[in-house]
Amino acid sequence: MKLLEDKILSCGRVLPGEVLKIDSFLNHQIDVELVSQLGKEFYRRFSSYNISKILTIESSGIALAFAAAQYFKVPVVFAKKGSHKNVGNDVYYADCYSYTKGETYQITVSKAYLGEGENILIIDDFLANGAAANCLINILSQAQSNLVGIGIAVEKGFQKGGKNLRERGINLQSLAIIDSMTDSSVSFRADN
Numbered sequence: 625m626k627l628l629e630d631k632i633l634s635c636g637r638v639l640p641g642e643v644l645k646i647d648s649f650l651n652h653q654i655d656v657e658l659v660s661q662l663g664k665e666f667y668r669r670f671s672s673y674n675i676s677k678i679l680t681i682e683s684s685g686i687a688l689a690f691a692a693a694q695y696f697k698v699p700v701v702f703a704k705k706g707s708h709k710n711v712g713n714d715v716y717y718a719d720c721y722s723y724t725k726g727e728t729y730q731i732t733v734s735k736a737y738l739g740e741g742e743n744i745l746i747i748d749d750f751l752a753n754g755a756a757a758n759c760l761i762n763i764l765s766q767a768q769s770n771l772v773g774i775g776i777a778v779e780k781g782f783q784k785g786g787k788n789l790r791e792r793g794i795n796l797q798s799l800a801i802i803d804s805m806t807d808s809s810v811s812f813r814a815d816n
């Protein structure tokens with residue numbers, strides 16, 4: 625999506641460890657008009673499916689999921705992060721490895737908000753190695769909900785997450801796919 629690619633080129637910063645900072649429009653300050661356009665694009669790509677809910681992960685996925693949900697007119701559920709010693713029987717939970725923080729954390733979703741047979745679209749800001757997406761897929765399988773697809777704002781195509789998900793037949797739609805990045809340049813996949 626050219627709008628997002630242009631924004632990354634003008635406002636993104638590449639940090640050591642192949643981390644792209646997009647704090648000025650998505651991960652800290654939010655460009656509401658831009659994020660609303662991203663939400664609309666997710667709707668365009670997934671509107672033919674009978675989506676009943678959007679699932680994301682706190683905190684950066686929430687704005688994107690909210691923007692998309694306004695077009696789908698469905699609720700957003702966000703997985704909560706943090707370790708809960710007594711998770712109890714009323715939540716689904718999974719352990720997740722954070723690429724940017726280099727640590728494992730637990731995510732939980734209340735059983736009340738994911739139903740058996742519901743058609744769920746997962747939305748998140750970044751896809752790198754796929755740990756966050758796989759954790760959300762794990763939660764969906766515990767809930768026996770259907771995974772309709774995954775919508776990602778920025779896929780780092782040089783990491784393995786996207787390839788693995790597509791090889792499993794999952795309908796993964798990334799609005800920008802980065803093929804390579806250096807301190808001074810970011811290149812996008814042309815045929816996306």
Ligand code: 5GP
Binds near residue numbers: 644651723750754755
């Ligand atoms: P994965 O779990 O696919 O390895 O990484 C995805 C998660 O890690 C995203 O939810 C995002 O929060 C974070 N992440 C991974 N790579 C980057 C990056 O380059 N920049 C930012 N801002 N977050 C990233």
